[in-house]
Amino acid sequence: xxxxLKDIGLGIVTVLKSMWxxxxxxxxxxVTLQYPTEKWTMPERARARLDNKIEDCIGCGQCARVCPTxxxxxxxxKRGKEExxxxxxxxxxxxxxxxxxxxxxxLCCYCGICxxxxxxxxxxxxxxxxxxxxxxxxxxxxxxxEKPSTAPLPVDPPVIKA
Ligand code: SF4
Ligand code: SF4
Numbered sequence: 001x002x003x004x005l006k007d008i009g010l011g012i013v014t015v016l017k018s019m020w021x022x023x024x025x026x027x028x029x030x031v032t033l034q035y036p037t038e039k040w041t042m043p044e045r046a047r048a049r050l051d052n053k054i055e056d057c058i059g060c061g062q063c064a065r066v067c068p069t070x071x072x073x074x075x076x077x078k079r080g081k082e083e084x085x086x087x088x089x090x091x092x093x094x095x096x097x098x099x100x101x102x103x104x105x106x107l108c109c110y111c112g113i114c115x116x117x118x119x120x121x122x123x124x125x126x127x128x129x130x131x132x133x134x135x136x137x138x139x140x141x142x143x144x145x146e147k148p149s150t151a152p153l154p155v156d157p158p159v160i161k162a
Contacts, residue, residue: 042127047112049128050103052143056088056122059096063114063123071107072114075100077148088120099148105131106139 033040042048059076076096079086086094115123133139 042129046127046129047110047125049105049126049131050108050114051124051126052101052103053122053124054098054101054143054145056090056120057098057101058088058092058094058120059098060119062117062119066113066117068111068113069107069109071104073100073102074098080149088122090120092120097146097148099144099146101143103141103143104139105141106136
């Protein structure tokens, strides 16, 4: 009987304690956001979706080599000697034509290692975090704008995959 009464007393104390905790927060400002109408302001250097300023990509493949999840696929070929010289915005000559540059954002773990290895800093992480899709295939981002040359290549183009 004594233990029964003790249990009831303990139950009442527990309820009162939890109500006290709830009441303490009744008049404090809410920390939740009414997403998606309200949104966080992301920090300036937030690491979310990747972007590639492909015009500055020299096709070196460093990013694909260091990527721990192997989510970058790159295909390049040498530019012909007769073609006009092309330079990245930092002055680096672009000797390779990158005709496939894909990032599978569904595999990316947002480590940012690829951006540190990029010699022309064309690969960067942006604060964009709202890019959910219904079809996971749409998480493969295609950045390349150039087409491979029609002339037969002396060797198979290097394929750096993932
Ligand atoms: S952020 Fe990390 S996981 Fe994502 S592509 Fe770059 S190296 Fe790969
Ligand atoms: S490291 Fe930079 S320049 Fe090299 S292939 Fe990747 S994105 Fe292009």
